Amino acid sequence: MTCTEFIAQLDDLLEDRVSVKLRADLEEHLRGCEHCVITMNTTRKTIEIYRSHELYELPDSLRERLQKAILAKCKKC
Amino acid sequence: MPNIQTQGTEEVHPDVLLVNQARQGDVQAFEKLVKQYDRQVFRIAQHITQNREDAEDVVQDAFLKAYEKLDQFQGNSKFYTWLVRIAVNESLMRLRKRRTGKMVSIDEDVETDEGSMPRDLADWGPDPEMQYGQSELAEILRKTIQGLPPGFRTVFVLRDVEGLSTEETAETLGLSVPAVKSRLLRARLQLRERLSRYFRKNKRDGAK
Numbered sequence: 001m002t003c004t005e006f007i008a009q010l011d012d013l014l015e016d017r018v019s020v021k022l023r024a025d026l027e028e029h030l031r032g033c034e035h036c037v038i039t040m041n042t043t044r045k046t047i048e049i050y051r052s053h054e055l056y057e058l059p060d061s062l063r064e065r066l067q068k069a070i071l072a073k074c075k076k077c
Numbered sequence: 078m079p080n081i082q083t084q085g086t087e088e089v090h091p092d093v094l095l096v097n098q099a100r101q102g103d104v105q106a107f108e109k110l111v112k113q114y115d116r117q118v119f120r121i122a123q124h125i126t127q128n129r130e131d132a133e134d135v136v137q138d139a140f141l142k143a144y145e146k147l148d149q150f151q152g153n154s155k156f157y158t159w160l161v162r163i164a165v166n167e168s169l170m171r172l173r174k175r176r177t178g179k180m181v182s183i184d185e186d187v188e189t190d191e192g193s194m195p196r197d198l199a200d201w202g203p204d205p206e207m208q209y210g211q212s213e214l215a216e217i218l219r220k221t222i223q224g225l226p227p228g229f230r231t232v233f234v235l236r237d238v239e240g241l242s243t244e245e246t247a248e249t250l251g252l253s254v255p256a257v258k259s260r261l262l263r264a265r266l267q268l269r270e271r272l273s274r275y276f277r278k279n280k281r282d283g284a285k
Binding site for chain 2: 003004007008010011035038039041042043045046047049050051053054055056057058062063066067069070071073074075077
């Protein structure tokens with residue numbers, strides 16, 4: 001398996017959506033390719049970091065104002 | 078959210094009950110849906126538009142449109158994914174307005190090789206985000222995702238931040254499943270590549 005072929009399967013591997021046979025082939029590639037190990041681990045970490053950090057919080061005061069505006073308009077519909 | 082078991086064998090999502098009540102003019106039922114999903118809609122809109130005012134407008138307009146079009150909601154998809162579809166369309170419309178002359182489309186084929194193969198192969202430490210304070214880290218993450226083309230950014234946000242399935246993301250964006258998969262892989266790899274500048278091992282030590 002080449003690195004390009006490994007990368008093409010990376011998402012399915014990260015999401016555990018690969019067959020037993022394909023997983024074995026991917027793991028075989030990883031044993032001999034440090035670059036792909038790093039790519040896999042840092043890609044997984046990238047997803048984790050974005051999942052666990054709230055970048056755009058809606059402050060309560062703004063939230064309340066938006067909710068009121070939405071419902072006022074809905075009542076006029 | 079748990080599903081409610083009805084007397085028969087079919088399960089009805091609680092949103093469907095609220096939608097049905099709202100259709101009959103129950104604004105309080107719709108208010109529950111607004112409170113349930115306004116944070117997510119705001120987040121998605123802010124990620125796509127990259128503009129606070131636009132994101133606020135999208136929240137209002139998306140919910141209002143949803144309310145006006147409740148009769149068109151089929152119930153064969155989740156209310157949330159239907160709402161997100163409206164919000165994404167509203168967000169892209171605003172992004173286009175701000176970028177007049179520049180093409181902004183979710184289905185444009187982004188002509189770039191970036192992210193198709195990793196170039197930066199430096200490893201990261203076990204907790205690379207600990208190298209930065211919370212606000213500095215948030216700024217890095219915002220700046221990094223802002224640099225992605227809108228089509229990639231949107232797919233990444235829906236799949237990886239909001240947790241929609243590949244199929245839901247495809248339905249929401251009107252893309253094929255392979256198109257979503259291709260954009261997601263390239264978005265993830267581009268983000269990884271860009272974050273490597275900040276998170277590579279001993280980045281801070283080396284700078285000292």
